[in-house]
Amino acid sequence: MSFPILSYMIFIPFLGIIAVLVLRKEQVQAIRWASALFSFIPLVLSFFLLAHYDSSTSTMQFVEKHTWIPSLGVTYFLGADGLSVPMLFLTALLSFLSVIASFNINFRVKEYFAFFLLLEVGMMGVFAALDFFLFYIFWEVMLVPMYFLIGIWGGPRKEYAAIKFFLYTLFGSVFMLIGILALYFTSQPHTLNMMELISQAPLLAKGFQLIVFVAFFLAFAIKVPIFPFHTWLPDAHVEAPTAVSVILAGILLKMGTYGLLRVSLPMFPKAALYYALPLALLALINIVYGALVCMAQKDLKKMVAYSSVSHMGYCILGISALTVTGVSGCVFQMFSHGLITGALFLLVGVLYDRAHTRDIDAFGGLWAKIPVYTGVMTLFCMGSLGLPGLSGFISEFMVFIGSFPVFKVIVALAVLGVVITAAYFLRMIQKMFLGTFNTKWEALTEISGRELFTVIPLAILMIGVGVYPSPLADMIRATLENIVHLVTG
Amino acid sequence: MYFISIFPEIFLFLWTILIFVVDFFLKEDKRKNLGYLSLLGILITIILLFFSAQGEMFGKAYSYDSLSLFFKLVFLLSAFLAISVSIDFVAKFRAFKGEFFGLILFSTVGMMLLSSARELIFLYVSLELVTIPLYVLAAYLKPDKKSAEAGLKYMLLGAISSAILLYGISLIYGITGTTFLLGIKTRLMVDYLQIGPIGPGLFLSFIFFIAGFGFKLALVPFHMWAPDVYEGAPTPITAFLSVGSKAAGLVAFLRVFFESFSVYNPDWVTIVAVLAALSMIIGNIIALPQTNIKRMLAYSSIAQMGYILVGLVAISERGVSSVAFYTLAYLFANLGAFVVAIAFELQTGSSEIKDYSGLSRTSPTLSFLMMIFLLSLVGIPPLAGFVGKYFLFASAIEKNLIWLVVIAILTSVISLYYYVGVIREMYFHKKEGGEKIFLPFGIKLALIICIIGVLLVGLFPNPFLDLASQAALVFKY
Numbered sequence: 001m002s003f004p005i006l007s008y009m010i011f012i013p014f015l016g017i018i019a020v021l022v023l024r025k026e027q028v029q030a031i032r033w034a035s036a037l038f039s040f041i042p043l044v045l046s047f048f049l050l051a052h053y054d055s056s057t058s059t060m061q062f063v064e065k066h067t068w069i070p071s072l073g074v075t076y077f078l079g080a081d082g083l084s085v086p087m088l089f090l091t092a093l094l095s096f097l098s099v100i101a102s103f104n105i106n107f108r109v110k111e112y113f114a115f116f117l118l119l120e121v122g123m124m125g126v127f128a129a130l131d132f133f134l135f136y137i138f139w140e141v142m143l144v145p146m147y148f149l150i151g152i153w154g155g156p157r158k159e160y161a162a163i164k165f166f167l168y169t170l171f172g173s174v175f176m177l178i179g180i181l182a183l184y185f186t187s188q189p190h191t192l193n194m195m196e197l198i199s200q201a202p203l204l205a206k207g208f209q210l211i212v213f214v215a216f217f218l219a220f221a222i223k224v225p226i227f228p229f230h231t232w233l234p235d236a237h238v239e240a241p242t243a244v245s246v247i248l249a250g251i252l253l254k255m256g257t258y259g260l261l262r263v264s265l266p267m268f269p270k271a272a273l274y275y276a277l278p279l280a281l282l283a284l285i286n287i288v289y290g291a292l293v294c295m296a297q298k299d300l301k302k303m304v305a306y307s308s309v310s311h312m313g314y315c316i317l318g319i320s321a322l323t324v325t326g327v328s329g330c331v332f333q334m335f336s337h338g339l340i341t342g343a344l345f346l347l348v349g350v351l352y353d354r355a356h357t358r359d360i361d362a363f364g365g366l367w368a369k370i371p372v373y374t375g376v377m378t379l380f381c382m383g384s385l386g387l388p389g390l391s392g393f394i395s396e397f398m399v400f401i402g403s404f405p406v407f408k409v410i411v412a413l414a415v416l417g418v419v420i421t422a423a424y425f426l427r428m429i430q431k432m433f434l435g436t437f438n439t440k441w442e443a444l445t446e447i448s449g450r451e452l453f454t455v456i457p458l459a460i461l462m463i464g465v466g467v468y469p470s471p472l473a474d475m476i477r478a479t480l481e482n483i484v485h486l487v488t489g
Numbered sequence: 490m491y492f493i494s495i496f497p498e499i500f501l502f503l504w505t506i507l508i509f510v511v512d513f514f515l516k517e518d519k520r521k522n523l524g525y526l527s528l529l530g531i532l533i534t535i536i537l538l539f540f541s542a543q544g545e546m547f548g549k550a551y552s553y554d555s556l557s558l559f560f561k562l563v564f565l566l567s568a569f570l571a572i573s574v575s576i577d578f579v580a581k582f583r584a585f586k587g588e589f590f591g592l593i594l595f596s597t598v599g600m601m602l603l604s605s606a607r608e609l610i611f612l613y614v615s616l617e618l619v620t621i622p623l624y625v626l627a628a629y630l631k632p633d634k635k636s637a638e639a640g641l642k643y644m645l646l647g648a649i650s651s652a653i654l655l656y657g658i659s660l661i662y663g664i665t666g667t668t669f670l671l672g673i674k675t676r677l678m679v680d681y682l683q684i685g686p687i688g689p690g691l692f693l694s695f696i697f698f699i700a701g702f703g704f705k706l707a708l709v710p711f712h713m714w715a716p717d718v719y720e721g722a723p724t725p726i727t728a729f730l731s732v733g734s735k736a737a738g739l740v741a742f743l744r745v746f747f748e749s750f751s752v753y754n755p756d757w758v759t760i761v762a763v764l765a766a767l768s769m770i771i772g773n774i775i776a777l778p779q780t781n782i783k784r785m786l787a788y789s790s791i792a793q794m795g796y797i798l799v800g801l802v803a804i805s806e807r808g809v810s811s812v813a814f815y816t817l818a819y820l821f822a823n824l825g826a827f828v829v830a831i832a833f834e835l836q837t838g839s840s841e842i843k844d845y846s847g848l849s850r851t852s853p854t855l856s857f858l859m860m861i862f863l864l865s866l867v868g869i870p871p872l873a874g875f876v877g878k879y880f881l882f883a884s885a886i887e888k889n890l891i892w893l894v895v896i897a898i899l900t901s902v903i904s905l906y907y908y909v910g911v912i913r914e915m916y917f918h919k920k921e922g923g924e925k926i927f928l929p930f931g932i933k934l935a936l937i938i939c940i941i942g943v944l945l946v947g948l949f950p951n952p953f954l955d956l957a958s959q960a961a962l963v964f965k966y
Contacts (some may be wrong), residue, residue: 071954072880111849133879137870144869147909151917159917163909170905174898177879181886181894 004064007077009042009088013095013120020114026388028109035113040122041095042121046092053085058482060130060195069133071393074190075436077131082479083261083331086472087127087254090338094250095120095462097454098243101346104353105153105241112153115145117245123251127258134181136173139219141257143169146244146252153261154239161232163237168232172222179215182208183267186314198266198486208272213332217240223256226314227285235405237305242349245301249308250342254334257315261327261483265319269487272322277401279320280407286313287417294424298356300351303428304344307384310417311392313428317407317414318399322487326402326474327480332395335472340383340392342456348375350451360428365437373447375431376455378413381425383462391465421478491542491879494553497534497561498601504530512587523587524576524931526701527594535562549671550608555955557604559960560740563820564600564733568593571713571729571823576931577726589629590621593729600737601674607748609658609668612741616654616705616945619737620647623660623730627722639721646704646714654701660694661749673749681752698745699764705738709767712791717785724834727783728827732820739797739816743809747964754804762893768795769900776907782830782840785907786823789866790902793819799897800881803888809961810954811880812905818865818877819952821942823864828871828935829855836926842911847920855926856915860938863908865943868901873946880954 016038023031054061060079068076080088098116105112118141125138143166151162184190186208187200222229237245265272290310298302311333318330350373352358367374383390387396398417404411465472507925508523508530515523538561545552572590579589599618606612628640633761661670665676675690687695703711712748719727750757772792797819832855834840834846849856865872877902884895928936946953 069876069950069954071951071958072876072883137875140870140875144864148916151913159913163906163913166909167902171899171902174902177882177890178886178894178898181879181883184883185887418884 003079005045005242006062006088006124007064007082008126009045009049009092010043010078010121010128012041013038013117014125016117017114017121018099020110020117020383023110023112028106031109031113032099035099036096038117039092039099042120042124043096044274046089048476049080049085050089053082053475054479055082058478062207063098072133073190074133075131075193076134077193078134079130079195080128082476083483084127084245084257085475086335087251087258090254090335091120091123091127091251093457094338094342095247096348097342097457098246100450101290101349101454102241102243108152112149114441115293117149117295118145119149119247120175123247123255123432126255130194132183132194132197134171136177137196139173139176140250142459146248149244150236150240152485153244156239156413157235158239161194161235164232167223168229172219172229175228176219177214179212179219182212182215184447194262194267196377201267201269201486204453205267206274209271210267210274211276213264213268214275215225216259216268217275220256220259220264223259224253224316225256225309226282226316227289227309230309232285232308234302234305237308237345238299238301240354242345245305245345245349246342249305249340249345252309253312254338257312257319257330257334260316260319261330261480266483266486269489274488276320276322277407280317280403280410283313283316283320284410284414286310286316287414288420291368291417291420291424295427296418297424298360300360300428300432301348303360303424304341306346307344307421307424308337308341310421311341311384311419313414314396314399317403317410319397321403322484323406324477324481324484325398325401326406327484328394328476329398329402331398331476331480332391332398332465332469332472334392336383336395336462338464339458339465340380343380343462344377344384346451346454347373347380348417350447355441363432363438363441364435365433366441368437369441370446372452376452376459378429378433380449380455380462381451383431383466385422385425388415389466391469394466394469492537492540494544494546495551495605495773496541497537498598500537500882501530501594501601502598503812504533504593505598508587508591508594512591515587517858520578520587521579521592521627524572524579524847527590528596531565531572531597532764535565538562538565545607545609547608549669549950550611551602551605552607553605554963555956555959556740556743556813556961557601559956560604560736560816561601563736563816563879564597564604564634566938567729567733567736567820567824569598570828570935571725573931573935574728574828575723575725576829577929578723578835582662585663589626589741592626593726595684596620596626596729597733598624600733604736604740606741607670607744609651609661609670609745612700612744613651613655615739616741617651619734620651620705623726623734623850626726627718627730629723629726630721633721635721637721642714643718643722648777649821650701651713653704655696655733657694657697660690660697664688664690664694670744670748676932677749687753687756691753692703692756695750695753696760699757699760702738702742702745703764704885706794707791708764708794709771710755714719715791716784716787719839720783724831724840726789728824730829731786732824735790735794736816736820740941743801743812743964747804747809749966757801761798764891765795765798765802766893766896767846768792768798768895773900773903773907774906779907780842781912782842782845785842785911786826786830789904789907790823792900793823793866795900796878796881796897799885799893801889802890802893803884805884805888805966806958806964807887808872808881809964810882810957811877811884813960814954814957815881817876817957818873818943821939821946822865822872822874823863825936825939825943826859826866828932828939829859829862832928832932832936835929835932836924842914846918847912848915848926850919851925853921855928855936858936859915861940861943862871865909867905867908867945870946873943873950876947876950887894
């Protein structure tokens, strides 16, 4: 494959940054459309990626490899497999839609889009990098634009939320750096090539694996976030502007689970088996605790934020089971949660822009006033609570099926989470959209065409995956079978 | 055709004399041109470095090798940047004399000699040539009380540290009967084989050497002078102190300990490791509450020296090359941050961090550069500081110094908070009536060099890594 498609996907948004910076501050409309264009091209390329991906094999495809820093053993090494292709597509899609959703930003527009495109560069890079040094660079590069996006365009407590996010994630990732160095010096010959490290993994001593696993786990657990490392999430999600919340929930959280699947399982197989039960317990806490906290929320955005904690718990449960079905459920959940929660944050933003409040109790009977909005919102809530026929059901079902043979009691308790999730979403729908119309919202306007445009692709995919999941299942199968095989042998 | 090894130093020395002489014949308003003349001299010296033969002189007292080449480039680069930003800064002085530039150059000559010194008396005299001009420069803002205090404090503590170093030298001379580094090494090796473990006299002299160099490097607990001196001195001098003079202390440290004392590595390395840990912890924690950018950078540079020592403690080829490499990465980022602070101070007269608020609105480019420099100091990829820290930590992990690396990375996370504090002021806060910061030519030039350095060393580090790994070949491990 001579066409370096992955490099284009990573660096076309970077060209977009240059384009945005060249434009004058006053050319707001041009800046917006330039950003839309430069985030649309990677989306087109990602369709190409989906079309040309050969799902019959678990080997890396679209590989690019160049020497970069020979004396440190660093190469520029990109590639994609059944795990990264769906994530690259999701990143391209959500980035493009978020740029469109950000057209209502009127304040420091130029900086906003420059930072946003830099964020896309980092996200694409994480999912495509196969050299640890490169992986770490992209992993960290994202933190800076995220800090600014939350800190400048965020809500009332934006500065606190921004620095908290930055410190938390940096704290996690520096431990990953130690882990990377430890792996580098243990491998023979020394290498940062992730594929090479995976093939050497069986040679690693168990004690070594148990320690280094924890170093990586800290980085990934903070990103997911796994209880008790989740406290940055409600602050960051709630204070961030709408589009940034979408990216946070839709992509950034997935990097944690992606890291677990790409690094933790195949590189530390013995540790993965050893820590499976503690991981499952943490997943259970995430699912049930996250859902219970949602019940108590009055702020709509906060509720959606905590629902992420709960939903990411299913991913972790699927991983901890170490079965093909469980891990596939995890990837389905990563994809599906990206679609659904992305859309939910967009819709919360739509309402907040008009009503300037997110208090669930402040609304009532909105169905009568804004039926289209209500319909779309309800659809995504159903997706989130796992209504059969929508993607959330498939993923949760697969997680439960896959992990039940391994952790019977934990799965039985985790099903509680589904019930609580249904309860808080239905309670929210009832309070906001049903009942008597609160006349205070007489002037509320219906969702606009542009806003609808940002959520419809997500709705189509959510229904598509829910009704006909086999294309996605086929795409990820070979890769995940290989990962599970590497661990359980 | 190659010149003799010491030719670059001789040339720069003569050029400095020339500057003093020309100074007499220039009118007050033309004296700024002496700055450009000094820059020209530095450029010629850099070229001469590559046309001078590498080798030993004066019976192995002076050695021009790949290590000294690397550090000579570092010194010349930091002198170049310091003079370049001073050209417009000197207008602040009541009675400006051309000697300001001349003194910086004299100190640079001292640093260059020091990096080649392989004999203790030679080393000591070079070190004095480095610091004595700096005492004068620190007090250059004479009517300003803080500057006078800085000069006096620096001189007193500098004199004490020199005396301690000299004590160490005399002990070593007493024990080994020589002042040549190579001779000391041979003698200590023989002693080690015949007598065995380290004696109290030798141990004491190690401690004196560490304390003496520790003062120059401003390591905790020898750092007390640094913040006051950094705050009081004219800012370009502070910048020069924080990079050039520290790199000079570092190279002297490397020469003495890695060449002469290598037999007793385990005896001194633990002390240095503890000082490194203390410097990282205390430097970073005290930097947190600072409100003045010069003081903040002073404490941060104490911590940065701690990081550099992490590579030194590894005592390996990889370790020494990571020390050299990080020095270069630190040079660009730290001087870059100081250049921005100087530009800001020139116009507003303030170096308080809170006065930076809203700077991104009035001077977007300057704020952006400041952000890059600060993020590089934190070690955020893909900037120079990241590659440097990665390399340092790699060399320490290779030697299983996990505890030191854990301290280093945790304190790096702490450092994020105060570095980003400046970014927060610039980008998140608003200020009424701020105006665009004017950038004179010298400052523009320095900023361009620093930003290119930070990006180049971060993204395409190969040539610099090669230079650094050659520098590390000087020692045997």
